[in-house]
Each structure stands twice: as structure tokens, then as C-alpha cells.
Amino acid sequence: MYKIAKENLASLFALIHETNELYLPVQVAGQTNFAAWSEDACVDLDTLKTVKSPKDVFFPQSETLYTCNKEDNKLRITPEALVDAPFVVFGMKACDIKGIEVLDRVFLSDPVDSFYAARREHGIIVALACHEPEESCFCKVFGVDCTEPAADVATWMIEGELYWKALTEKGEKLTEAVKSLLTETCEAKVEAEKSAVKEIVEKLPYSNLSLEGWNGDVLTEKFNDELWNELYKPCLACGTCTFVCPTCQCYDIKDYNTGNGVQRYRCWDSCMYSDFTMMAHGNNRNSQMQRFRQRFMHKLVYFPANNDGMYSCVGCGRCVDKCPASLNIVKVIKAFSEKGDK
Amino acid sequence: MQRIGVFVCHCGSNIAATVDVKKVVEVIASEPGVVHAEDYQYMCSEAGQEKIAIAVREKKLTGIVVCSCSPRMHEATFRKAAERAGINPYMVEIANIREHCSWIHKDINEATEKAVILARAAVAKVNLNTPLTPGESRVTKRALVIGGGIAGIQTALDIADAGYKVDIVEKTPSIGGRMSQLDKTFPTLDCSACILTPKMVEAAAHENITIYTYSEVEKVSGFVGDFTVDIRKKARFIDADKCTGCGACQEKCPSKKTPSEFNRGLGTRTAIYTPFAQAIPNVPVIDTEACIKFKTGKCGLCQKICAAGAVDYTQKDEIITEKYGAIVVATGFDTINLDKYDEYAYNQSPDVITSLELERVMNAAGPTHGHLERLSDGKAPKEIVFIQCVGSRCSDDRGKPYCSKICCMYTAKHAMLIRDKYPDVNVTVFYIDVRTPGKNFDEFYRRAVEQYGVNYVKGQVGKVIPQPNGKLLVQGSDLLDNKQILKEADMVVLATAIEPNKDVRKIATMLTASIDTNNFLTEAHAKLRPVESPTAGIFLSGVVQGPKDIPETVSQAGAAAVKVVGLLAKDKLTTNPCTAKADELLCNGCSSCANVCPYGAISYEDTLVNDHGIRETRRIAIVNSALCQGCGACTVACPSGAMDLQGFSNRQILSEVDAICR
Amino acid sequence: MQELITRAKELLADGTVARVLGWKIGDMPYNPEPAYFETVESLDKFVYNGFCGANLSKYMIEASKLEGKTLVCLKPCDTYSFNQLLTEHRVDRDKAYIIGVGCKGKLDIEKIKKTGIKGITAISGAEMTDACDTLEIDTIYGKKSCSYADGMLERCHVCKGKEHKIYDEIIGESRDTADGERFAEVARIEAMSPEEKFEFFKSELSKCIRCNACRNVCPACSCRKCVFDSTKFDSAQKANVDSFEEKMFHIIRAFHVAGRCTDCGECSRVCPQGIPLHLFNRKFIKDINEIYGEYVAGAEAGSRAPLVNFDTEDAEPSIVNER
């Protein structure tokens, strides 16, 4: 275990940046999101949750797949190069890391998504344990320990000092590289912090949310439940929940005409959108109820059915914070439990 | 993807001297969709057009781009050529590489590069063209003329003579209009009634003409070739079939104090009245506001006196609904209100009158039986002052910015007639300019000055002050002599500006005909389509389009009639296929498009749509392609992009943008 | 609130309305959700407090298609949107029973949290019945407080007034909460140099994630299919791949609602990235007022929006260069 004073973090970031691209929470126009570090970036480690989850470091909102150009009446296709240099993501939270685990299930299973795989291979995650969890957090429900993030390096911010502990080989290597700025220390303070935060977690209003009745085997029963007809009604069909979510992984592939050629790119898509999975004949889900149901069924039923019971929700609570209509997965889960109680 | 043939014209050396046409052919040949490209000396020649036909046949072309002169020159030529070759004429686009390229650029590299880009844009557009077919709509062979003055009468007569049914709707109890109020006409000085009355009689007697007097247009729907109009025939309280026009009722009527509209309020009329002796129809109407029977329930003299038993106090307004193929607006004019011209004392002295009032004074059937006398005391005037441009050519908001056009001539007429009949009367005319363009007009004016000794003073009148002795003190300036003039006059005549009839705005709205800030109806083109409204099927006759004198009005009335006849002669109308069209799946029914449509071509219908399995009734915009002229205003007003313009679609224009910017 | 519930129950019970469109109590002190109530019992979950910011006018588009009347609770500013939708034939007046609900300014939980308050478990002072000027907030990190005005939505600081423009009946008192100059921020930006303007909007718009919340919540964006979802213009986009697309989306969106936007502020309220989207709409409103004369969209149903209208003496576009 090492530590570094908060005021020295700028030097740490600069040092990391010498050999790695570095992504971390940066505040732009009052909002904090993960972004590439630069000397004048306004790094913000105090905001608990970035607006968007850091998933776009590994799975960007849009990325070019290949480019077609016409040259002398011939078509030239240039695939986009894969990431081949190491990069560091600093400040990810335990829930977001769990989110990456969900994405791994999707993108690293056969057929492997090479763009994602390359980023995963070269990415080094330095996690930051949560210090003051908020009322919308419910990571505990999904077995996430926000005090003990499972990353390459885990860090804790305690009283103006960042405690640093490498957990993997990648983490060890990074620690070696920045060791000049770190000082060795014992784990006592970290242990105290962990138990203090765990106590807070227990007090969070959603921590005892029950997932009873949600698993891969309840497809027909849940799918046909009348409750969906009520629940979806306030939904505005925007993509906010999807785009702030650390586990949503759906994307669309589109072409952009540059005038001299075509760039084929993929970008996040939302199952809430009316043209999601639009096909020539139209749409296979043509009502907002169906689209709304799809999102929650996917997270709580379809995904666990195909992934050894793993839910594709990590309880980060971003959708709880951001839904314009104050709808969210917690309300959905609760509504079904209440109905069961009656 | 289309199979496009590109034909690059040399236009002799007009294009080829500045644009490397071979290079254009070479580069454009590799554009997506292009399967054929060639150049030729003169594409518009028969041999050139034949090249198109051959290529269509051999290369199975579905689209054509001609790089040549302006489409305004030869688009029609190449469309016809395409049609002859067997492809839809709207699959042709022109790249204007002459007017917009070779003629304005000197550097051959630059011009060639630009020609290629213009060709690419045309190719990109053709790739998205769709075959268009002009629509057809039927024509009701009947015309409506709104307004029964000389303009309306002449138009109706000309249409009727050509063999088509025509209805005249006149607001007042008789046809005849302003011209019936005039005494003499310039520049020939013949009697207005003598030349108008035969026309009125002819119209009334014509088997193809139906006249609705004391009637107003209430509602108009439909479009060119197929209008439906509701006409309100106001109750006259006289059974026109029984009335013999004997006039006994008018003689007996005890209510005699109503100012006569026909005499411009200078005389009075009875409550039951025909406006003037030669009125057509010669059937009186009862003015219910003046009639004692209607006001008190007592009287009923007219009914008692009427031998024919034609008076019917229970008569009601009647709505007549009729279909028309064309509508002519001939609603004429009135003089402006002079309330804002206090300085001329019009409202203070009865001896200050308008020229139109003077017409009535001079007329034998008028309030003074044709004697020139002061309306205040009936004395013969010795000194008369005419003031020109009262409210015309006005730069402030009291009057009108335009020249009323007829005043210079009628004032010369009045001056001449007065000097002729009363040589002892002095006549002075204050004018800004004397405008006499027209056949025998300047000669006429010069006669007034030289032969009749009318005193023309270039200058304006600042004030007319009624004097205690009953005279009128006129303060004016003589700009030529640069001096102030003070003149004591017995009468002052104001050449009052004319303006379109007050009702025209309401009528224009019903017809969706455009109207200008001065309330004149707008013509489709100021020079080339002066008798047509931009709204198809609506035609303009007379002063409703702009100030004119009688001969001009009559010629315009005839021109409007010819246009109507040209329309009615067709059994079907082909419509411009480049019209707007709403995608019913995208339409919100919000009315934005209808709000900006200058032709009233857009209506809304509750339509059952199937939106990818969702069936619901929605309010959907429907474009009447017979009315739509294809301006595209609606396409931009439409936020969802439901409204698109065929032939100039969003994607077509965007593809041109892309091709130019790449 | 109780009066509102009682009246709603009455109208439901006597069959005047088939359903009530209002807000359902949330599972946090600050997250009530728009909801339909079809039975008298369900109204026990009805809530109306300072966190009921949602403009329910837009829901009336769908509600107008349902059988029977919908009782809809509209705040004064929401009634402008309803009128505008009426003008555009998007809602059916006969299908709506409008209760004009009182409003004393609505709260912005994001703003409250930005003051550093986290772990919220209870809030008092947000109820409509309270005359409280202060919000007392319980958190897992202790008791906190925040003045009501500090927690108010931006739009309430430039409140359009307490008058309901359309209603069947009014329940509750309203207060004009305006304490700021509506066009001050627009004017501040207008006064910037082109470089500053560019940097300002670049920074704000760079946050946009194209979630479409602004569009979907907007009562003026009532298109069945947005041009940005439709293939008709080649404009369909799902992400801002290049910064141009952020500008394209927001400029065109603002343009499409220009003259129709009632400045209800929902776009800015829902933006997950806190982009002050109202600055686009308000710029157009300011321009329209200054160039074509004062116009308040939705103040009167049936009025003609400035962009589907003209005056022959209108200013030339070059006026932009002179201002």
C-alpha cells in the first residue's frame, strides 16, 4: 500500500501521461465526465458519479469502423486501426467496473469485438473507492462493494491523501512506473474508511431492494405482466437512461458520406428509441410499452438467462438521478414487488 | 440507382471555347449512376436530340443530364426529347454550363472544373428524380364575374359571346358601376350613359349571362376549373318577376330623405328606389333602414299602389350555390375618404366637392339637373378652382402613394366643359404635374389650355378657407413664377384619389388571391400576366388591379375574358407535377403548411393511417395539386419534413449541395 | 393538494372525467412521476408539490386519443404549451378538463444537490401548502437546508406570471416568482466576441450525448417523427460524431420550435448534462420580439406564429450584421 497527497496528484497524472493516454473525471461547463487528461483539464475527483459512466473509454459513444474512398475509379477500404498503446483510466468506481464486467460478457464472447477487446487489453484501470455514497446508489443489491473496487489498482481518498494499492500485474507495473511519487504506508486508515463507508451503505434507502422474482427463468410470466402497461406511461422515450448506463451495450452502425468517401461508424443506440432495430418491414417493437419493457426485461431477465444469472444492472443509480420523468429500474422492481405483496 | 446519360453541349464555341468539354465528359463518366457520357456541337439541334434518343435506346437510360445553356432556355426542349425517346420528361436535369459558367469565366481550367461540379450536382439530383406525371382536373364551363361595372359587364359580354355561361354578381341594386355616374368621358366628350347603357342592356338580354344584382359573394371553395360559390341574393322585397318597373311606388313613397348613393349624397332618394333611371334591372329595392313600414309597421303605401302586386315585405335573403371554372374580380373603385384633408375644407363647405360629385352636378339627371351651381346657395359660380392630386402621390399615410392616373384627364374634361358651356366662368387648375400619356390625351389637355383658356398653375394648394361672404379663399403657390397665390373662388373641386372598393380585401381572402398594401389585387406577373391573379383561375378586370381609365379598363376586361375563355375552352386542365406532397406517416396535422400556402392549396382530412401496424385516425395535410404552384413555402414550414416538393425534394437539393461542396 | 385530490375524486366519481393526469408520489422525496389515475383509490398516491415540475401538456397529445375526458393538472406556464398544442391541432380541447393548479415556483433537485447536499432521505418545505421559504433536508450525512429560491428551476426565476391562460377551474394560489431578467443571459452572450460565443457554445454543447430528452420532453417538439429520426432529409443521427452535429441538432431543433416555443424550460430541466438549452429558444424569442414585435407563443390559442406570418415591411436579414 502506497499513498500520495492530493495536491501531488497533478504530478502523478503528468507522470502517467508521459507514457500512457490518461482518462479521468474532468469537469466541463459544470458537468463531470470521463475525458482525456491534459494539463489544463479541470480534474474533478469529488463528484461521486460522472454523468455518463466511463464505459465510453472502452466502448465509445461513436467510433469509426472503416473508411471507403474512391481513388482512380477504384474503391479503397481502410479499416480503422485498433488501439495498440496502453492507457490508464483513473477514478472509476466499483459499480462502473462491474459494468465493464457486464460489457465483457457481451463483447469478449465469441464473436469477439476486436475494437473493444483491444481497448480492454491495453486499458489499465485505477479505481477510486466511494467515500460518500448517495441515496440513489444501490450497488450493494448487485453484490458490488463500493469500498473495495476490483481493478488493476484500487485507491481510496482519505483526508486529503490518496491511498494506492495494486491488485493485478498490470497494476503492479503501473505502480512501479509512478513509484517515485508514492510513499509506502500501512492499510489501517483504509480499513477504517472501508468500514465507515460500509455503514453508510447500509443506511442507503435502496440498499435493501429485493430482486426476488427476477431471474432468467421468469421470461413469459414477466413479459406478459399487465403492469408494464401502467409503468411505461410517463416514459418520454428519450435515451437518457441508456446513455448514462454503464452496462447498456446496444449500438447502431451507420455510414457518413464525407463527400470523398464513406466512413462507417458505430454509435450507441437506445432500445427506447422508436427506430431501434428498425428493419425494412418496420419495427419489431412498435409501441413505447414494448420498448420500455425491453430495457428492463433485458437487464433483469434476458441477460441473466444468458449469463449465468448475472444482471446487467450494477446499481450505479445514474438512471435514478437523470430520468426526465423520474422513472427508473428501482421503481420498476418495486412496482413488481408491491404487486406481488398484494 | 439510375442509369444516367450525360450530354455535354459545345454550343458551338459558346461553351467549348472556355470549357474543356472532353474533359467534362471524361470526369463525369465515372460518377455513380452515369452509364453514358458524350459531347456534341449543338445538343438542342435535331441531331443532338437524336443522340439522346439513341443513348436511351442503347444504354437503357433512365435519367438524363444535359450540360448546356440555361434550363430556362432549353429545359422544355430536352424534356420533350426525353419523352419522345421513351423516358419520363421529369427525369431530365440541366447543368447550366453556359450562362453560369463558360460565359462568365475566362480561365479554361477554372471553368472546366466548375462545369464538372455543376454536372455532378445535376447527376446527383437525377439519381433521386422520380418520374412525374401532370395531373388532370375537370373544368366547369361557367364563369363568375364579381362586380357589374363597365369592367365586369365587358368581361361578361366577351365571355358570353364566346359561348360560355357567365354570371355577374353586383352588390348594388343595378349594374352600371362608376361609369353610370359619369357625365361625359374623355377625350372624346361623348356622353357616358349613351355608351354604357347599350352595354348594360346587352348584358341583361344576353342568353349566356345571368345577373345577380343586390347580391354578394359569400363563400368560395374549390380551385381553378372547379370553384363552388355561395351567392347571397339580398331581399329586395320586390318580386322581380311581377314588377313592371312603372315607378309608381317610388313616386308615392313618403320616406324621401335618404341621401342618394348614386348622386354621391348630393340629392335624396326614397326608401323604395331604383338608383337611377336606366337601372338594370329596372326593379326597385326597399331600404329597410329608411322604410316606414319596416321601422314602424305602419305605411305599406307601395304595396297598396303596386298594380302588379310585386311588393312583398316578407321576402328573405336567398343563397344561390353555383359551380364555376373561373372567377373574374371586377370590383372597381371608390374615392378616398377626405377626413384627413382638413385643409381643403371639404367637410366645412358644401362648395368644396370632389370631381365625382362634380360629375353628378354636371349631369342632367343629377341633383342640379345639369346646371352648374353652388350647392350652398344655388348661385352660378364665376371662379372655380380645381386642386389636383388630393390624396394621390402622397408620401404620408393620409393618402395613397400611387398616381390615380385618371384625374389629370377628367379635370381637363371638366375645365373644358365648364368653359364651353359657361364662358364667363374662370377655371384655375393647381397641379403637381399634368400627366397625359394616351392616345389624343395631350392634344385634349392642350385644347383645354389653348382653346378654352383654362388657367393651369403648377403648384400646390396649402389651404382653402371658407369666407364669411360665402366665397372660398384658396391659398396656393405658383412654382413656376415662384410666388404665393391667393384666389377667391366660388367652388373648389378636388381631384380625389381613387382606391379599390372596400370589400375587395374580404373577397381576396375568400379567393386566396394576393393583394398589395394599397388593396389592389396582385397580378401574376406585372408585365407578362397582368390580368391573372397568382391564384390559378382568378382573373382581374378593371381598377381592382390598378388605376385605369375607361378604355384601359375595357381592354383589360376583354383580356381577362380571353384568359377565361382560354381556360373554359379546355375540358381538362393539366397541372404542374412539381407540387408539394405530404407524407401521411410524418404529418402532424399542425397547419403550419396551410398557414404559409399562398394558394389555399392545403386542407386537412381526418385520415385512417397505418403507421407500421399502428392504425389510427390522424389529421393529415392534403395538397390539392390543381391549386399548388410548387413554391415550396410549406416544405420549410413543416417541422417534421412531411411536406416535400416533387421535382425539388429535400433529398434532391441536399444531394446537389453535397455534390457542390465535396 | 388535498383540495385538488378531493376535486379530482369528485370528477372521476361523477364521470366527468375518465382519468386524472397528474403526479404520483415518488420513492424519493423529490422524484414524483407524471401519472394517470383511473380510480378514486389510486388517487391516494397523487401528489402535488414543488418537485412536480413536469409540464403535462405534452402527455395530452396521447391522452386526446383516449376515450373520455382527461383531467389534466396544468401550472400557469404549462397552459401556454397547451394553447400552442391546441393551435397546432395536436390536442383536443374537448378531451381535456383542465385544472389550473397553483404554483409557487418549482424545484430543481440537481441545483439543490449542486449546493453539496447528498444522501437525501427527506425534504420538508416543498409542499404547496407550506409558506416555507426554506427547504429542510434530512440526509444520511446530517441535516441540511437550502432556501427555496436557491433550489428553484431557472425558468421560475423568469416566471411568465401566475395567470393560467386556459382552464376549466383553478385550484390553489399561484405566485409570480420572477426575480431575474429573462433575456439577461442571452444578452450577455450576444455581447461576447464571436470567439467567446463560439467557445461558450462549444463547451456547453460538447456535453450533449444526444439522448433526445430535450426533444422528447418538449411540447413544441410534438412531431410524430422527428427529422433527426427520419431518413427523409439524410439527417438521421444518433450520436454527435463530430461537433458539427451538436450544433446542427440544437440549431435546427430551436429553429423548428421558433415562434412556437413557449419558453416552458422543460428542455433545460431534463438535460442530464445541464446544458442551458433554453438559451437557444430564448434567443429566437428575443429576436422575434425585437424584430417582428412582441409575440408570446401560447398566450392565445389560434394565434399565428411569427414564422408562418410576415409583414411586407419586415427587416432584411442584413439586420443581423447591424445589430
Place this chain on the structure above:
Amino acid sequence: MSVNNEFRPKIVAFCCNWCSYAGADLAGSSRLAYPADVKIIRVPCSCRVNPMFILRAFEKGADGVIICGCHPGDCHYSTGNYYARRRMTLLFSMLDYIGVEKGRTRVEWVSAAEGVKFSDTMNDFVAKIKGLGENVRLGDLRCKN
């Protein structure tokens, strides 16, 4: 293809079919030169020009966009240019507001008889755009490659 390294702007001119396109034709037949940088797109009326078209032109790399129509009051469709005038005024104002240089967009009324005005306008507009330089604030970078 430009001979030297002088900045050659890309300029899109939307011209209404009835007045301005004919005005451009007259400029052509009168041999009144203006730079080849200007490329004309024919539209039926200035009211057909959707703000989207203008933004699209900038997206794809245009440096200036000019819209030409009949003089107000002379519109072939009687009212089209009045709507265009309002739309463009607001759009241009918005572009200015987000920091796009003034002058990259313009509206000019050119009648069919005004060949000289058409040519003068284009010469002036090209000169102004050259003065402003390349459009970097309102384009899609993907199109620059």
C-alpha cells in the same frame, strides 16, 4: 486544381427560378464575370430554402452560402420571399449567436433584369468570404479529409 495556393472558397448560391436564376442567366449572357467559386442551385423560390440546406452546405465544407430571390413584393408566388426573409433573418442571427462569423451567409434580392447586380453581388460576396478565410467553425471535420 487551383493554380497557386490562394484560398479558393466554396460558395453555394441558392437562386429562385423566376428572378435570381434568370438574373444569373442575364449576368451570363451579358458576360459579367464573377468568380467560379460560386455554384448555383436552382430552387423554385427563396422560400424553398430550408435552413437545413444551409447548414448542410457548411457541414460539407462550404465557406459561404448566399440566397437570392425576387425582390420583396415581386415574388412569383407572391409571398414566398417574405417567409424566406424571416426564416433567414432568424437563422443568420442564430449563427452569429453561436459564434459563426457574420457575413458567411447572405440574402440578396436580385430580379431577372439585374444581371449587373447579380454579378456585383457575387464578386462582393466572394471577396468578403475570402476576407473571412476558411470556414472552421461550422463544418464537419470528417469532410475536410
